[in-house]
Amino acid sequence: MKAKAKNRAKVVLAMKADGETVAKIEAFVRSRGCDGVRYKIDPSIGGGIVIYIGDKVYDGSVKGRLASVKRSV
Amino acid sequence: MEFGIAVTQLLAEGGSIFDSLGITWESIVLHLFNLIVLTVGLYFLLFRPVKKMIKQRQEKVKKIEKENADLNDEVKKMKSSSEKVLSDAKKEAAAIHESAVKVANQKADDIVAEARERAKTLVEQTQREMDEERSKLRSDIERQIADVSVAVAEKVIEKQITPEDNKALIEKCLDEWSKE
DSSP: OHHHHHTEEEEEESSOOOHHHHHHHHHHHHHTTOOEEEEEEOGGGOSSEEEEETTEEEEOOHHHHHHHHHHHO | OHHHHHHHHHHHHTOOHHHHHTOOHHHHHHHHHHHHHHHHHHIIIIIHHHHHHHHHHHHHHHHHHHHHHHHHHHHHHHHHHHHHHHHHHHHHHHHHHHHHHHHHHHHHHHHHHHHHHHHHHHHHHHHHHHHHHHHHHHHHHHHHHHHHHHHHHHHHHHHHOOHHHHHHHHHHHHHHHHHO
């Protein structure tokens, strides 16, 4: 059970994605060693995608990018 | 007048004047002897002591005069010495005054220099603090501007982003991460 949970990626989207995009997302998480995906819709991220795989976070959200821009300013 | 008449009568009678006056040579000798004794006595008893006393007085006067002269000399020396002491004292007082003025001037210069240095330090410190405050204020303003800009951008993008834009963004991100 624990191993299963560890290999599941968490994907946060601002809005529901189409099948092509979902396929690309799942291909990506599989390439990072995950065997499952849990989706969450959160409009507060503004757009884009955030993927959590274990301790690693891939932040491609509008909110995250703007936060990065703000930090660099 | 009567005595003159009597002497004239006696001479007319032809007698010696000494006889008529009752003067004999013995009495004359006796008187001379008395006179000599008196003179010698007076010499020894009166004249010599008086002479001696006068001589002593003269010596005393000379001694006093000499003492006076010595005293005068001493007074002159003392006067000269006191003038020299006074002159030296005046010179010393002038030197002390000059030294005191010099020291006071030096001290005043030191105080002024220290005050200037302190004022300079204060001005520099104030300038530094103002620069820091200005820099901090500028950073705060820039940060606030960035916050506001990001918040505005967030709102704008949130409202304007379309499903196609969202898809394109997701695919771009996945491409970038795949290359890592």
